[in-house]
Amino acid sequence: MSATTRRRRSRPLLWLALPTLVLLPLVWISTVWHLPTRVQLDLKTARLAFNLGGEKRREILNPSVPFSSLVIEDCKTVELTVEKLEVADPRQIVPGTEAGETLHFPAAAWREVRPTSPVKLSCRDPAAKLTLKHPDPAAARLGLLDRIRFEPGSQVILAISPGQESALSVEIETPQVLSLALGRDLELVADFIEPVGIAVPFPGNLLTWKARLPEARRTLEITSGEHGLVLIVTPARGQATELFRDPLDLPVASVELLEEDLEGKLTSPLRAQATLSYPDYLGVPAVTIEKDEAVGLGGLSQARLRSLALDAEKGALRARFDGIAERATSRAGEFASDHRLTLYHAFRYSWRWGLIAVAAVWLFSTTWAVFGVWKKLQE
Numbered sequence: 001m002s003a004t005t006r007r008r009r010s011r012p013l014l015w016l017a018l019p020t021l022v023l024l025p026l027v028w029i030s031t032v033w034h035l036p037t038r039v040q041l042d043l044k045t046a047r048l049a050f051n052l053g054g055e056k057r058r059e060i061l062n063p064s065v066p067f068s069s070l071v072i073e074d075c076k077t078v079e080l081t082v083e084k085l086e087v088a089d090p091r092q093i094v095p096g097t098e099a100g101e102t103l104h105f106p107a108a109a110w111r112e113v114r115p116t117s118p119v120k121l122s123c124r125d126p127a128a129k130l131t132l133k134h135p136d137p138a139a140a141r142l143g144l145l146d147r148i149r150f151e152p153g154s155q156v157i158l159a160i161s162p163g164q165e166s167a168l169s170v171e172i173e174t175p176q177v178l179s180l181a182l183g184r185d186l187e188l189v190a191d192f193i194e195p196v197g198i199a200v201p202f203p204g205n206l207l208t209w210k211a212r213l214p215e216a217r218r219t220l221e222i223t224s225g226e227h228g229l230v231l232i233v234t235p236a237r238g239q240a241t242e243l244f245r246d247p248l249d250l251p252v253a254s255v256e257l258l259e260e261d262l263e264g265k266l267t268s269p270l271r272a273q274a275t276l277s278y279p280d281y282l283g284v285p286a287v288t289i290e291k292d293e294a295v296g297l298g299g300l301s302q303a304r305l306r307s308l309a310l311d312a313e314k315g316a317l318r319a320r321f322d323g324i325a326e327r328a329t330s331r332a333g334e335f336a337s338d339h340r341l342t343l344y345h346a347f348r349y350s351w352r353w354g355l356i357a358v359a360a361v362w363l364f365s366t367t368w369a370v371f372g373v374w375k376k377l378q379e
Helices: 003-034 343-349 350-379
Strands: 037-045 048-052 067-075 073-078 084-088 110-113 119-122 129-132 142-146 155-160 168-173 177-182 184-189 195-198 206-212 220-226 229-235 252-255 274-277 287-289 295-309 315-332 335-337
Touching: 003 252, 048 315, 067 073, 155 315, 252 315
Parallel strands: none
Antiparallel strands: 037 274, 037 315, 048 155, 048 252, 067 129, 067 142, 067 229, 073 119, 073 220, 084 110, 084 206, 119 195, 129 184, 142 177, 155 168, 168 229, 177 220, 184 206, 252 295, 274 287, 295 315, 315 335
16 A cells, blocks of 8 residues: 555544544643632631722721720820829739639729829830720720721731630731720720839839729820731620621732641631632532631732621621632642632633633534535545
8 A cells, every 4th residue: 555545544534533632632721721710708717817909098997986995005105184093003913713703903902193194105115015994894885996097008917816705906007096085984904014204103014004084085095106006906795796897898909818826837717617609600619618728819809808797706707808819729738729710610601701612613613614625625
């Protein structure tokens, strides 16, 4: 058999196999080529960190959030005008060893001091911390937290405080000057905070003060440190769900969902199963992410934090995120799952992409048939 005859006989086999040789790589590519994917993530977490997007300052908390206690860290100064100021002798503290008894000072432990007004407290020590609470533990509200604004690009870290399920830590990278409206009576526990111009009758860096504020000026002025402020807020009784703005619709540039354990290892902060869904492809089943899995989102664009709420009973933040992610993964141990969609999902679940796929197949098959007829005519 001549070489020309063999080529002529093998040519039909080549034409028969060619569509498979072309389509098979295309099918393979469609299943492994991941697309930037718009995802919606609903979760309950003990920690949420994000960088604010957009071009203007934003507020996250509702205006005039009522709180029952407040811890202030990383501040520069705290000022208040007082009508009466007392400091407790730390040597007379009652630890509260009996059942139902809380840590407190007896009446004899308190000593009145007469400072110049306003009272100024300096927080120069890195370990400085000021705790505001009501002298009456049964009091429902101590004051109002208002007007915390965040600069574009700044990082915000929200976390449930350990051992205090109803308390939320708000770490603010943007420098702040806050004016808080308070009730008339309050107690201040000052850790490593120095009163300016006040002769303290007791030694030590851990002192408890009681203040009565005048009716005309019941405010506390807080100046943050150069790099921001940390506030640990305990909402007033029954007000935990009203802590954040609703609707929120906050632009974000990045989202981080990790926390450190006591040994410094990064762990998942999820407190329940999370749900990852695809708003642009409603037919694609939602993904369930277990609470021990770490979630990673990267390469964000058009990303928004749609809602935030404090779930005091579960000790968690309920959050909903919506945006386009170039990376969307979850990791359980060493095993990572990629939750981005592929070209296959686009062809199957989007009618636009489906029409494009049908048109491409039709065009290919028609062209192939016309080419076959043309070859017959040439023979």
